[in-house]
Amino acid sequence: MQVTETLNEGLKRGYQITLPASELDAKVNEKLAEAQPQVEMKGFRKGKVPMALLKKQFGPRILGEAMQEAVDGAMSEHFEQTGDKPATQPDVQMVDGENWKEGDDVVVNMNYEALPEIPEVELKGITLEKLVVKAEESDVDEALQNLAENAQDFDAKDGAAEDGDQVVMDFVGKVDGEAFEGGSAEDYPLVLGSNSFIPGFEEQLVGATAGEEKSVTVTFPAEYGAEHLAGKEATFDCTIKEVKAPVAAKIDDELAKKYGSDDLAALRQQVVERLEAEYSGAARAVMKRQLLDELDKAVSFDLPPSLVEAEAKQIAHQLWHEENPDVQGHDHPEIETTEEHTKLAERRVRLGLLLAELGQRAEVEVTDAEMTQAIMNQARQYPGQERQFFEFVQQNEQMRQQLRAPIFEDKVVDYVFELADVSEKEVSKDDLQKAVEKLEEE
Template identity: 75%
Template sequence: MKVTETLNEGLKRGYNIVVTAAEMDEKVNEKLLEAQPEVEMKGFRKGKVPMALLKKQFGDKVMGEAMQESIDGAMSKHFEESGDRPAMQPEIKMTNDDWKPGDDVDVSVSYEKLPEIPDVDLKKIKLEKMVVKAEDKDIDEALSNLAENAQNFDDRKKGSKSKDGDQVTIDFLGKVDGEAFEGGAAEDYPLVLGSNSFIPGFEAQLVGVKVGDDVEVKVDFPAEYQAEHLAGKAAVFECKIKAVKEPKAAEINDELAKQFGAEDLAALKAQVAERLEAEFGGASRAVLKRKLLDELDKLVKFELPPTLVEAEAGQIAHQLWHEENPDVQGHDHPEIETTDEHKGLAERRVRLGLLLAEMGRKNEIEVTDAEMTQAIMNQARQYPGQERQFFEFIQQNQQMQQQMRAPIFEDKVVDYVFELADVKEKEVKKADLEKAVEALEDDAS
């Protein structure tokens, strides 16, 4: 086997690999000899089929396998000896298109290698971490929100008309083409107007009704409605208004605390304070992480694989285009051109991504099976009733696993850097933290 370098320009590498016909023939014979004891063929005892007949019967198939194994072996040996790590999957092409058995195999290989990434003295990085304590007004605001969510409904004054947010108690009977349909009727049904729990347009027609009214609500079932026999159909619901109630926030007391699993109001306040400070801590970490990435971006410069930058710039441009054109859900749209701004963002992302990956590799930081399982379970909860199917889907999909593993790995590397960096805490107000978070969102990259 002969390997000849054809390109060495920056991070780009190219090689020509020639596997001689004799080498291929030897490898084919080895594979056939290995398989011979298990081969059965009419007219011969098991394991006694002549090599010439095996070669005639299975030679083409084995030749393809031998060719692939030879090329893979040559590439593995090359990467081991050179120390190169390809940034993306190498491009491998057979150059003698008119190849036939007995000819040498001529293959061209090209790739971009990962750059040499310099070490960073993490102890020299100085960062300031924002710390926010939950104040009484923050706790009171959170308690008010809990009370509102735990609201009750009291009857409105006799003759009062319903308002958005009220609860109306109704009997209803739904009909399509004048015929009642299964599941379209109920008695004493409590419906909160504005909750969007019914068909679009239904609740709005019950704003302004009063007890004793008989109302016809006319709606169209959505085209994608789960019941196919009703999808896209016009329907009329005959509604009898039996009660109109206005929302009333629950009182902030021990009873409210018990509704949320706390022993008393003092315990609930402690839980709320703990939850708020956990939220503040998460926001503070996001701000601190951005500061760290900014510092690393200033400290480290190295050559970037052009293909990685181009792919990332294209992805950024595509994502931003869809954000600006939210009505376009699919990919049936004009070609999206990348700009210098997209390229600049891409260079930063690729540089920082390669740097963090190298830090993780050198320090043997890995995502454990337990961490992956926990991440999958957390995401599976977003699909109630389908958790098992989601879990199995992820287990069978390597690409999805990598997408979930990547942010976990990045956060573990970032935490490692935080431990070594000079991080000073500074207590600030909630408004200061919110302002810093808004700045992150405005300058997302």
């Protein structure tokens, strides 16, 4: 094998690899010899087929495999010797492939962009400020009030039912004058505006009063689960027994028990912990941005143009869809990247390569348990199809990488946090909110 350098410009590399025909022929013979004991062919006993006949029968296919293995082996040997790591899949083209014939040397051109050398960063010299917010009594009271409203009760009222009220009723549903299975109930409590019944049903009960009999006519949706009712018009004869207005639950021990706490004091402590966990998460995002800004200033190295270009296109595409939310698909004009897109892409690529290198040096790994948890979290977005999602992820390496990447990045960031010089600063919730809003603006 002969390797000749054809390009060395910045991170761009080019090599011409020549594989002698004699080496390929030897590899083909070696493969045929390995297979010969197992080959059966009419007129010959198993394992006794002549090599010349095997080569005539299977040679072309074996030759193709040998060529591919030889090229892959040459590439692996090259990267091992040079220490280069390609930024993307190398472009490998066979020279004069259309005119190549058996017995000729194989000549391929290999071009790629090498990942740059990442300089060392003195992580202990990085100074960061962690914002700390304590849960105020007023915030805890507000959260408890929201819990009480969510756990609302209903008390009987006089007058007509309004949106948000609960009506307790008996009803009988009929299609073509005949009652249908599952269309009747007694003492059914329905909250108007909850959209728990067929579209159009609840609206017709607004204004109803206790003791009133009311007929409601609706049409089942075409995609309704019960095929014999889908698209059919139905009439519901309703007898309104009570009309009740919503009343927020009292903030007491009974409310606490509804939320799984022993008493109000325990529920209050849980609220404090939840609020401060939310504040901590927001503060971490702010400190992470500080860290990335510091790392971005601390290092400078050449970037693979292909990675920057791909990232810039992705940024431009994402921003275009944010500005045109009505366009769901990708049937739109080509989106041009701007200097601003490229500048942001350079930052992301630089930081991505740096964090990857820091993680590798620190031997940061994403565990199987962490991956499983990430897949489970994602699968919850597809209720009823969790199993299919798990199978899809198992068969899709790109999807696994998409789920792994943010976990790995967060673990690297936490690793740097531990080494950096971090001071705490107690601030108000409003100050933290402003800091978070600033992140979104940048």
